[in-house]
Structure formats: structure tokens, C-alpha cells
Amino acid sequence: MSQVRVEARALIKRYGNLTAVRDLEFEIGSGEVLGFLGPNGAGKSTTMKMLTGFLAPSSGTAIINGHDIVEDSLAARRCMGYLPEGAPAYGEMTVRAFLEFVAGARGYSGAEARSRAAAALERLNLSRVPEQPIETLSKGFKRRVGLAQAILHDPDVLILDEPTDGLDPNQKHEVRTLIREMAADKIIVISTHILEEVAAVCNRAMIIADGRLLVDDTPAGLLKRSRYHNAVTLEVDQPERAASVLSELSQARKVEIREGEVTVFPAEGAELLEVVSGVVREQGWAVRELRLEKGRMDEVFRQVTQQEVAA
Numbered sequence: 001m002s003q004v005r006v007e008a009r010a011l012i013k014r015y016g017n018l019t020a021v022r023d024l025e026f027e028i029g030s031g032e033v034l035g036f037l038g039p040n041g042a043g044k045s046t047t048m049k050m051l052t053g054f055l056a057p058s059s060g061t062a063i064i065n066g067h068d069i070v071e072d073s074l075a076a077r078r079c080m081g082y083l084p085e086g087a088p089a090y091g092e093m094t095v096r097a098f099l100e101f102v103a104g105a106r107g108y109s110g111a112e113a114r115s116r117a118a119a120a121l122e123r124l125n126l127s128r129v130p131e132q133p134i135e136t137l138s139k140g141f142k143r144r145v146g147l148a149q150a151i152l153h154d155p156d157v158l159i160l161d162e163p164t165d166g167l168d169p170n171q172k173h174e175v176r177t178l179i180r181e182m183a184a185d186k187i188i189v190i191s192t193h194i195l196e197e198v199a200a201v202c203n204r205a206m207i208i209a210d211g212r213l214l215v216d217d218t219p220a221g222l223l224k225r226s227r228y229h230n231a232v233t234l235e236v237d238q239p240e241r242a243a244s245v246l247s248e249l250s251q252a253r254k255v256e257i258r259e260g261e262v263t264v265f266p267a268e269g270a271e272l273l274e275v276v277s278g279v280v281r282e283q284g285w286a287v288r289e290l291r292l293e294k295g296r297m298d299e300v301f302r303q304v305t306q307q308e309v310a311a
């Protein structure tokens with residue numbers, strides 16, 4: 001099977017005087033689940049709409065499996081499934097009628113259209129509500145109908161704008177599992193405000209702010225940028241005393257107390273876990289929790305996006 005590819009080439013979108021997306025360039029290959037992160041108004045949805053051909057770029061283009069989204073939109077759109085923001089249109093249609101209608105629009109007819117719709121219903125756990133009008137469904141179910149129409153034709157490329165928005169924790173878990181199951185031979189691009197979602201489902205992450213690509217890395221790579229990466233945090237009875245002892249360690253660059261927890265930051269290249277555990281044993285401290293920090297995604301996000309605001 002040939003490799004699936006998506007390329008954004010110098011994508012720019014202007015709305016009047018506002019430049020929402022500034023010269024975005026990237027390539028994505030099959031097996032990649034790419035998370036778009038960014039503050040409100042960063043340009044995530046606008047980028048997704050351009051990739052899927054729903055919005056014409058002001059300049060630049062995207063190439064989907066060799067098809068130019070501007071020049072050869074139909075062929076490019078055929079290999080893609082798209083979950084836009086919000087609820088599906090056609091609220092008065094029942095779930096089944098809507099999915100059969102989408103199957104028809106995707107070129108299937110008769111028994112094949114019905115079986116595609118039925119399979120998508122099943123996959124998204126919609127079998128309890130097939131005859132219910134979409135507008136009468138809860139937000140979470142509407143989102144699942146949107147996902148069902150996006151995957152109905154088993155596209156090579158899935159572009160999902162906040163796929164777990166409005167879902168309860170069980171539904172979020174189901175959708176993340178579904179994304180992981182589908183990921184192996186596809187390209188999946190998701191946008192999200194939920195930073196843990198990136199670690200849970202993505203193997204690549206881009207942080208976008210003010211229409212610019214600021215970071216393109218793996219989730220683990222993002223965590224390495226956190227000042228908490230490889231720090232050791234402990235919850236201990238007398239935090240001030242513990243902090244004072246720990247700050248004497250040659251392996252410690254800095255010690256902080258925050259909300260009753262003591263965090264020791266490593267000196268360049270130092271490994272702290274063993275050393276700090278040793279001190280705890282020596283001193284006989286009552287420790288409720290001691291953990292090695294992987295890094296904090298929310299802190300990296302703030303660091304990256306606020307630098308941009310300050311620049």
C-alpha cells in the first residue's frame with residue numbers, strides 16, 4: 001500500500017485585515033496522529049478547514065495523497081473525513097437517514113450505503129438512537145454522529161476538530177480508543193484544548209498561536225521542555241525543613257515549595273530520584289508521596305504561547 005501524505009504548503013488565510021493563519025508549512029505521514037494545540041483564536045479550525053477544502057486559502061495550498069486541495073478538490077476530499085466544530089447540520093434528520101444521506105454523497109448506493117451507515121452507527125455506539133432526529137440528541141451523541149459521518153467511507157486522512165468536546169469521561173475514553181485503533185495506516189489530525197489528550201492519543205504535537213507554528217514535536221519531546229522534567233516532588237510533613245536540607249544537595253539546582261509540596265529541580269544532567277530517596281531514608285521523614293516528574297504539559301503550553309504574546 002502506498003504511503004499516505006498530507007502537506008501544507010505556505011498556507012495563509014486572511015479574513016479582511018486579520019491574518020488568521022501565517023505561512024504554515026508541514027508534512028504528515030501515515031501512522032501519525034497529530035494534535036493541534038493553541039489558545040482560542042490561534043487558527044486551528046481555520047487550518048483544518050483549509051486542509052479539508054471547506055475554506056479556500058488566501059494563498060498556498062495543501063496536498064492530500066498527491067491531490068492539490070485547491071486545484072483538484074474533489075479527489076483530495078475523497079480521501080478525507082472531516083469532523084467540523086459543533087453539531088452536524090440537518091438536525092431534523094434521523095441519525096440513520098443522515099448517515100445514509102452522507103453515504104449517498106460519498107458515492108455509495110442501495111445496500112452498500114445502508115451497510116456503511118449501519119457499520120458507522122455500530123462503531124460509534126449509536127445503535128440505541130438510529131431513528132431519533134439529530135437535533136433531539138445530547139451534545140455528546142451529536143458529536144458521535146459527526147464522527148460517524150467522518151469515518152463512514154474509511155478515509156485515509158481524518159481531520160477532527162475537537163473530537164471529544166462535550167463528551168463525558170466514558171465517551172472521551174471510547175473516542176480516544178477509536179482514534180488509536182484507526183491510527184495505524186491513516187493520518188489523523190485532531191485539535192484539542194485538552195492537553196492530556198495529546199499525551200493520550202497523539203504521537204506528534206504542534207503548538208500554534210496567532211496563526212504561526214511555534215513547536216512541532218512528540219508529546220514526550222514537549223514534556224522535556226518543561227522545567228519540571230526530571231524534577232522530584234515530595235509531600236512531606238515539614239516542607240520548609242525538607243526544602244532547606246534538599247537545597248544543600250550538589251545535584252539540586254533549585255528547590256521550591258508550592259501548595260505544601262516540595263519540588264527539587266536537577267542540576268544539569270543530574271539524576272535526583274535515588275539521591276532524594278536516600279535523604280528521605282536518612283532523615284526518617286514521613287513522606288506521603290514522592291514522584292519523579294515527567295514534565296508538565298500545561299506549563300510548556302503557557303511558556304511557548306506566552307513567549308509569543310510577549311514577543
Ligand SMILES: Nc1ncnc2c1ncn2[C@@H]1O[C@H](COP(=O)(O)OP(=O)(O)OP(=O)(O)O)[C@@H](O)[C@H]1O
Pocket residue numbers: 015018020038039040041042043044045046047
Ligand atoms: N469567518 C471568519 N471571519 C472573520 N474572522 C474569522 C472567521 N473565522 C475565524 N476568524 C478569526 O480567525 C482567528 C482564528 O480563528 P480559528 O477559529 O481558526 O481559531 P481556533 O484556534 O480554532 O480557536 P478556538 O480554539 O477558539 O476554536 C480568530 O481571531 C477568529 O476570530
